[in-house]
Amino acid sequence: MDKSIWRRKPISAFEADIKNNQLKRVLGKWSLTAIGIGAIIGGGIFVLTGTAAHYHAGPALALSFVVAGIGCIFAALCYAEFASMLPVEGSAYAYAYGTIGELFAWAIGWGLILEYAMGAMTVAVSWSGYFNKLLHLFGIEIPFWLRNDPVSAGQFARDNGLAEPSFALNLPAFFIVWVVTYILIKGIKEAASANNVIVILKLAAIIFIILVGAFFVHTQNWVPFIPAVELVEHADGTMKEAYGWAGVLSGASAIFFAYIGFDAVSTQAGEAINPSKDMPFAIIMSLVICTVLYILVSLVLTGMISYKDITGDALKAPVAFAFDKAGQPWAVFIITAAATAGLISVMLVMMLGQTRVFLGMAKDGLIPGFFKEIHPTYKTPWKSTILVGTLVSVVAAFTPIGLLGDMTSFGTLFAFAMVCLAVLILRFRDPNRERPFKAPFLTIVAPLGILVNTVLILMLDGLAQKLAFGWLLLGLIVYFAYGRPNSFLNNYKED
Incomplete structure (x- = not known):
């Protein structure tokens, strides 16, 4: 076999x-659609x-969602064309492996780890x-050293005149990861059912936010819709340019995290x-469903309160803050x-x-066989699920996470651009394939997909770009040290 x-x-x-395939085939088109919606609607719309x-687009946030949606x-x-041709685990990794080549596929798979795990x-x-x-809201308070990572807990103590704790962890974050891990080990049907309800x-x-919030929209908050360029102070005290069309584009990069998820359908x-x-x-x-909802929510949010007023704690829960400012505290609940x-x-x-990408890579020999072991009863990759749960829970419990949103967006945008390139190459290389x-x-x-996603990568935070490129470099070392020597293609012979 070719060693290239x-x-x-x-x-x-x-x-x-x-x-x-040893996995249970239990997902119909609407369950798959719910999986996509389940991943897309989340932290992006409620937080970002x-x-x-405030820091990028102003009322033109709706245009940022349009750009990111495009x-x-x-x-x-x-993705849809590839998914119909190669209905296998591994998502963009598998598609690139069958079209461009092993190294390209590895890079995308490594990037998907950045997307899903982080x-x-x-x-x-x-x-x-x-x-x-x-x-x-119900009058219950968890001790601050049990709801923050060590760095954040120390900062909280200093800000509130308290003694800095000798030990701290984000216990709720640790706990919820293991709840999710348990559901995933039990089986895809159970996971899909839980996801459908949520x-x-x-x-x-x-x-509810769109319909009720529309009654409290003040159109003057949309004027000017694209504010003039100005310097805006960030939480770390630095001054950065915001607004204008450049703000719309940087806003699209900032909220791109809100769109990760539809590619999870292909896994x-x-x-x-x-x-x-x-x-x-x-x-x-x-x-399509989520893009329409995102645009409407962003219009309601920037119409209810001025983008200038979304500061401090409001940045953590802007939608709830908007309803509180509108005199509707009941909606906050x-x-x-x-x-x-x-x-x-x-x-x-x-x-x-994440575990399904690992499964696809392990089947190809690029990572250890540990990641492809299927539970005899539940028919899920249980060992890799436990490993992912362990890593995610520990990092979430003990690490202050600031740049992970941008780094996650990098992994997503990189994979999107590569899929667009791969499907174009295959159209020319194998035009008669079904x-x-x-x-x-x-x-x-x-080409437009490659262009838009590449531009959005360039609009990400500079440090996040460097860290993400460092992650890709580490991936190359792992590939040449383990993946390439152990690839099943080294000994593969077609029948």
């Missing part, structure tokens, strides 16, 4: 993987809208914040009943409860996607 780093996994090998409006729809169409850590910490806020609650809450191919038809439907439908429940499904889908779903106007859609 650009060797491609033969289609016959993918077909063998599909035939030997405040920071994006970048996503280009990628979604390319995304789950970030969401776990966000969930802890909303959970503590919910408890506070998605219904989240959609109800989002519709569920091994558990989909009819993956060739249902996965393209679910990918596109979940993205509903929104906080919805966010607390909703973030659980985001974690569930991210950790689910495509149950064919992306329309691909020669326009794919």
Whole structure:
């Protein structure tokens, strides 16, 4: 077999993987759509809208969601075509392996780890914040050293004149990760059922925010819709430019974290009943539904309160803050409860996607076989699920997480751009291959997808870019030290 780093996994090998699939096929198109919605609607809409409006786009936050949504729809169409052709675990990693080559596939798989694992850590910490806020609304307080990581707990103590604790951990974040881990080990059907219930609650809450919030919109808050460029002070005391069209673009990068999730649908191919038809439907439908809801929520938020007033604690829960300012404190209970429940499904889908990417890479020999071991009863990759749960829970409990949102966005944008490139290459390389779903106007859609996602990468925080590139460099070392020597393609022979 070709030893080149650009060797491609033969289609016959993918077909063998599909035939030997050990996972339970229990997911229909609406369950798959709910998985996409479950991952997309979460921390982004409940948290990032405040920071994006105040520090980047102002009322034009709605345009930021449009730009990010356009970048996503280009990628979604390319994902849908690949998902219909190669309905296997591994998402963008698998697609690149069959089209561009092994090294490219490894880079994307390594980037997806950045997306899913760090995304789950970030969401776990966000969930802890909303959970503590919910408890506070009922008069219950967890000791500050049990609800913050050591660094944040020390800062809290100093800010409030308290003695700095000798030990601290974010116990709620640690706990919720293990609840999600247990659900994932029990089985995909149970995970999907739990996700469906949470998605219904989240959609109800989002519709509530849009319909009720519309009565408290003051159109003068939208004027000017795209504010003039000015310097805005950030929490760390630095002054950075905001607003204008550049603010719309940087806002799109900042809230891109809100869109990660629809690609998680493509990791569920091994558990989909009819993956060739249902996965393209679910990918596109979940993205369209969430984009429309995001635009409406951002218009309501910036219409209820001025983007200048979304500061301090309001940045952590901007939607709840807007209703409180509008004299509707009762709504804060509903929104906080919805966010607390909703973030659980985001974690569930991210950790689910992570283990399925590991499963695909382990089947190809690029990472140890430990990651592909299936539980004899539950039919889930239980060992890798426990490992992911351990890592995510520990990091979420003990680490102050600031740049993980941007780093997660980097991994997502990188994967999106590569999928657009891969599907375009395959159209020219293998134009006659059967495509149950064919992306329309691909020669326009794919290049635009590459362009938009690359521009958004360049608009991310500079430190996050450096850390993400460092992560990719570490991945190259692991690939040449372990992945390439142990790749199954070294000894693969087609029948």
